[in-house]
Amino acid sequence: MRPIQRLRDVARESWTSAWAAPVSTLLTMAMVAGMCAAVLLTSGRTVGAQQAVLTTIESSSSRAIAVRVDPTAGLRPDVLARVNRLGGVEWAGAFGSATDVRNGAFDGAGTPVALRLAWSDDWTALGVEEPGAGDVAVASVAALEQLGITGGAGSALTADGVAYAIVGPMDVPGQLQGMEPLLLAPQPTEGSEGSSITLLVVVATTAAGVAPLAAAVPGVLGVADPSKVAVSTSPDLTSLRDLVAGQLGAFGRGLTLAVLGLSAVLVAVIGCGVVMMRRKDFGRRRALGASQSLIVGLLLAQTAWCAVLGAGAGSAAALLTLAVSGDPLPGWTYTTGLAILATATAVAAGVLPALIAARRQPIVELRVP
């Protein structure tokens, strides 16, 4: 007989055996369902909250590194090429000094807004088209409101009479939210030799990469006097991320292991009870030619059926409870992993009863009244 056919026959026989003893089957299912539900409703809920917090912490605003450079340092926009060559850089932008501009329609009156010349190799990350001649500025909603521009287009003038066409509104990315109201005039990198920058914003690909990147960036600036460079990050958020991932993760793992361990013991006890109740059954099977390994296989397959059904039912009930109560869900990876772990735990707990059943003398068991 082919191995697949053999496996199918064992699976079929174990399924039939499971439902021939519905009480023990339902008990085992309830144990595994309880195991999954308990883990999902406790550490699973924690994992959901942890993932929600980590998602917030991993946002681009917390991964941003702001490098402020004294205007006298003479840092040029071409520094971006050197910064982008560093590992772990998701995005980098360079900005010139802020210059006040006012709505061109108000003839020098109106509320001033700080305009910065800006350079970057990746404008699409900001939702901005590639710069043309550099005389177009994109404005956020706040900047448009402050300028008094309605309809998303207008013009602005510097005190020196330099005119910019204003378009907007732009979506302000997380790493630039500290610059609101944001008004940027994207500049082509070519021909920027005469410009200097005072602010460099670098976004790391991960929160964990912020610290090493912040340490590396000053080294590629080429500024001789380090006192003219100030690097700032969100160290508190990075620490918080490590705290959340570490402490909540450890709590969740400990609780999960405790629940799995307790459930494994209960499943093993039920398994031993099943073996004692079905002594005559196993004795008959052994007497009629079932090998010890087949008895072990049948019992483990039977436990696996119960565990799969129990894990599915318990997980579904727990996820439904979490969804109804508005708690964050732990995600499919966690839930599937837990179901697999619960099934494996139940099967492992079934090994001892299965070995006990397989090693009994067939004729002694058959003579049980």
Add this chain to the structure above:
Amino acid sequence: MTPLLAADELSFRYEPRAPLLEGWSATFDAGEVVAVTGPSGSGKSTLLYLLGLMLRPTGGHVVVEGEPVDQLPDRGRAHLRAHRFGFVFQDAALDPTRSVADNILETVLYRGDSRAVSRARARELMEAMGVAVRAEAKPGQVSGGQAQRIALCRALLGDPRIVLADEPTGNLDLASADVVISALRTQADRGAAVVVVTHDPAVVARCDRGVAL
């Protein structure tokens, strides 16, 4: 000619100071039905379990087709039980949770045979034993005589070369006993060695020979 089954100086004791069998020898040839008789407690059933490789002898050997097999590892003995032997237990030993048909087909899994192919043979046996109409009934719903005939169907399904039957007619009426003995006789005629433990003189009379314990 090498006997299909032999006991060679077979000894067994459940307790150290109470030997049940001491140096017992016998041969069982293909085509014959042998009755094992003796008073209660003389070890008839134990002898059958020893010959059926369900117990290990404390001395001597069980020999199948010339090969001592009692010291084989579990897998080897289970393989022989599944492929060479057919057992009929005193109390039928059916699974009360399964249908009659499923009980008869139980050993298919242990032999690794095709269930679909075995179904036809099971049907033939059930018809021959007069239990085909109860195929979907549970063992608790059939009479003692029918249960014993069902157990015989299960024993004969794999066309075993050796059939061991422990009091197969013990609780049966004459008609049922006749069906059982006839079926055992037919299996012997197909080339099997059949060993029957019995108290019943009528059964002994229909066997080829008797062995007393």
